[in-house]
Amino acid sequence: MRNSREVASDPLLVEIFGGMRAAEAARTPCGVRALLSALGAAACLWFAVSAWNGSESLPKTLSAAVPGVALAVFALVQAVRYAKQDDLAQAAFRRFAARTVEAALEEGRYEPSGGVAEEEYLESGLYPRSDEYRSNGLVCGKEGRTAFRFARIKAENVEIERDAKGNRKERRTTVFSGVWFAADFNKHFHSHTRVVPDTAERVFGKGLGRWLQKAGSGGKLVETESPEFEKMFAVYSDSQQDARYVLSPSLMERLEALGKRFRGLRAAFFGGKVVLALPGRGKYLEKTSAGSAEELAASLLESIAPYAGLVGDLDLNTRIWTKE
Amino acid sequence: MTTVLGWTAGVAAAIGLWVLLAYNSLVSRRNDADNAASGVDVQLKKRFDFIPNLVAAVKGCMAHERFLLERLAEIRSEALSAGAGKRAALAEEARGAMETVFAAVENYPELKASANVMHLQRALAETEEQIAAARRFFNAAVTSYNDAVQSFPGSLVARAFGFARRDWFAADAEERARPDAGFGGR
Numbered sequence: 165m166r167n168s169r170e171v172a173s174d175p176l177l178v179e180i181f182g183g184m185r186a187a188e189a190a191r192t193p194c195g196v197r198a199l200l201s202a203l204g205a206a207a208c209l210w211f212a213v214s215a216w217n218g219s220e221s222l223p224k225t226l227s228a229a230v231p232g233v234a235l236a237v238f239a240l241v242q243a244v245r246y247a248k249q250d251d252l253a254q255a256a257f258r259r260f261a262a263r264t265v266e267a268a269l270e271e272g273r274y275e276p277s278g279g280v281a282e283e284e285y286l287e288s289g290l291y292p293r294s295d296e297y298r299s300n301g302l303v304c305g306k307e308g309r310t311a312f313r314f315a316r317i318k319a320e321n322v323e324i325e326r327d328a329k330g331n332r333k334e335r336r337t338t339v340f341s342g343v344w345f346a347a348d349f350n351k352h353f354h355s356h357t358r359v360v361p362d363t364a365e366r367v368f369g370k371g372l373g374r375w376l377q378k379a380g381s382g383g384k385l386v387e388t389e390s391p392e393f394e395k396m397f398a399v400y401s402d403s404q405q406d407a408r409y410v411l412s413p414s415l416m417e418r419l420e421a422l423g424k425r426f427r428g429l430r431a432a433f434f435g436g437k438v439v440l441a442l443p444g445r446g447k448y449l450e451k452t453s454a455g456s457a458e459e460l461a462a463s464l465l466e467s468i469a470p471y472a473g474l475v476g477d478l479d480l481n482t483r484i485w486t487k488e
Numbered sequence: 489m490t491t492v493l494g495w496t497a498g499v500a501a502a503i504g505l506w507v508l509l510a511y512n513s514l515v516s517r518r519n520d521a522d523n524a525a526s527g528v529d530v531q532l533k534k535r536f537d538f539i540p541n542l543v544a545a546v547k548g549c550m551a552h553e554r555f556l557l558e559r560l561a562e563i564r565s566e567a568l569s570a571g572a573g574k575r576a577a578l579a580e581e582a583r584g585a586m587e588t589v590f591a592a593v594e595n596y597p598e599l600k601a602s603a604n605v606m607h608l609q610r611a612l613a614e615t616e617e618q619i620a621a622a623r624r625f626f627n628a629a630v631t632s633y634n635d636a637v638q639s640f641p642g643s644l645v646a647r648a649f650g651f652a653r654r655d656w657f658a659a660d661a662e663e664r665a666r667p668d669a670g671f672g673g674r
Contacts, residue, residue, distance in 0.1 A: 386628075387632070
């Protein structure tokens with residue numbers, strides 16, 4: 165990934181930054197917006213009261229309500245104007261972020277409304293189906309020979325409860341919230357292998373923990389020869405041999421290191437690719453009040469660097485096998 | 489009297505059930521180990537299958553290594569008719585000889601640049617990694633089987649039905665010293 169100084173040397177990026185700041189400056193200040201909103205509300209109230217009091221004569225009612233209607237229309241027009249101003253500033257920021265990603269990553273692309281298909285999320289077998297699934301902030305790129313992409317995902321279960329008075333209450337449980345990373349894997353394989361946090365062994369110890377893991381569903385438990393890896397993860401696969409081909413000793417060490425950086429890390433290997441579920445609610449391509457294009461680019465790149473660097477962290481670019 | 493008989497029958501049935509379950513568990517683990525052993529054998533055969541292609545790709549240029557290439561061809565012929573134990577030993581000899589051939593390729597610029605030789609090198613690296621994976625699976629399966637054979641009280645059933653402890657695959661000293669398997673395995 166190129167650094168922010170190199171990225172900010174792009175004249176187009178500097179131009180977009182200028183346009184973004186101009187769009188922001190053109191926005192009506194918050195104080196004025198609040199004042200106008202209050203005026204709009206007062207006008208609506210005036211209209212309602214006038215209509216109520218003047219109910220005995222229609223012309224009198226209308227003449228009393230005219231100033232209220234006029235103010236209400238004015239407030240509505242202003243609200244539409246603010247929304248347009250916000251849209252322009254937001255669109256300018258999205259252009260800036262997209263250009264930053266394009267300039268920083270090889271074959272880089274940023275799609276704010278793009279995301280990970282729910283089919284891939286479910287096919288990984290890392291999490292069960294949830295009631296609500298949202299994904300956005302798709303970033304695609306390539307490092308050497310390895311194509312990768314990542315995006316934010318939020319998957320939640322929603323329970324509707326009703327209290328004694330019949331009031332509806334919504335309870336949300338997060339299934340997964342974080343960044344989903346997918347990359348082309350550097351070896352040919354045909355199995356489906358999952359690496360998940362080893363909660364059973366941690367809670368119940370090696371004997372009972374393993375027994376519970378074996379009783380669990382979703383592929384056969386693969387017992388690896390690394391005690392450190394076993395403490396951290398449980399591996400399930402539909403092929404014992406293929407799982408060990410995919411999870412070489414060096415990859416297991418790398419996953420261990422990643423597991424220390426991203427608590428709750430899960431990984432799946434299927435369909436020729438590796439996917440990583442990285443739970444967390446950290447900053448992700450968010451706007452800051454940076455004073456220059458370089459500063460803003462630096463803050464954006466800093467927020468995606470942990471994910472863009474995963475190809476190197478997992479050594480996926482080593483292509484000494486038949487998959488080129 | 490009836491109560492004593494009933495208790496005796498109950499205990500005997502429980503012991504019988506436990507023996508049945510322990511026996512089935514041992515059989516299942518032994519089958520896993522056999523399956524893993526055949527997986528290793530399949531991968532070793534793949535290594536032998538590289539020999540004709542490798543010899544054909546390099547023999548035109550490698551005048552000094554003619555003896556080595558002839559020996560490789562002999563190893564393959566011997567392996568085709570050998571038993572599993574002898575085949576494993578021949579596989580190790582083939583591996584050493586192939587590593588020497590690939591090391592010698594460095595001295596022949598036309599071979600070093602050959603797409604065919606490069607592809608063979610990659611394919612062999614992949615097979616070596618598959619062999620390593622198959623052996624790791626074999627060792628895991630044998631560990632699980634040996635644990636069942638040697639742990640009390642399962643060891644009583646194992647001894648009664650002739651389940652013997654099995655040996656793991658052990659990498660030789662030279663192989664351990666070279667974790668990348670000479671072909672770049674990771």
